Amino acid sequence: MRLPCVIRLVNKNQPKGFIFENVSGLASPKNRDNLELILNELANTGYCVKWKVLHAYDFGLPQNRDRVFIVGIRRDIERCQEYKFPKPLNIHPKVLDILDELKNINFVEKVKLDANTLFKGVIPPSRTRFQKDDELNDFFIFSDLRNGHTTIHSWDIINTSDREKMICLTLLKYRRSKKYGDKDGNPLSFEDFREIITDIEINELNKLLEKGIFRLTSDHKYEFVNSKNMTGINNIYRIILPTAEIFPTLTATGSKDHIATVSIHASHPQEYKNLFLEKIYQPQKYIPITAKHACKLQGFPLNFEYHKKDEVAKKQFGNAVPVPVVEYVAKELLRVLDI
Structure with missing residues (x-):
């Protein structure tokens, strides 16, 4: 339901209180004017309105899901200004704690490492609150466009020589150089490669074409087959370790x-990385997310009945609000309303 429709419904029905939830991007600097507009519109319908970004992780769910919550209480209610958003619970189960298939896995504290070992001295600015600067990641990303310490490339899982790996890493390193084009990722010609690797032969590049790692563009330049960031490799984008937070x-x-x-x-x-390939990827010791997993990751009760078709249920859970978060938000609302 679109927000203007919701605002009209609130204005028409005048409930004692309401809770709205939306993506966290609504609170980002570029969308802040839109958020303020929504808050003002709701306030003009006769409500005391408050908002906050709440994260599922802070309410006992091992899911990276932050959302904007807007709570409104009708202004004629005496305690309408008293509403306070719930504080984090400080309960942080790991993925293995809530999924049945992982119950028998033992958790071992990770080794602390220095930034030079992990990042060659330069810590990427894109790391999140769940990625420690002194620990190995809890996941592996399948991408030919990245090169982090837990990135799996197509040349890691296809039989390639050290020389071929070096050629692939050369394309990865230089494809974003403005010298070779204005795009975020630019293919390289044989001549471009020759400038960087002076002894490279055309048959070496063609061999990588045969192996399905490179492809030829319409202007006869070389680019990765997997040249889109979120597409992954072999239908896998990420494999999350069971010990992940x-x-x-x-x-x-x-x-x-x-x-x-x-x-x-x-x-x-x-x-x-070698252990991951040997112990997890090659023997296929990984499973896709099912509706049952999604149900638990969203905090629904064990006896919750969802759609029999797995894909339909997963879509519904993907659209849902994490149950523990809205539960605590609603409890405080009911307290203020004295219900």
């Missing part, structure tokens, strides 16, 4: 995220 945001459109069914531990990034 957090699972990526569930969405209505689904995802290519999977969960590993065994755990690994290492004290060095390359060892970690």
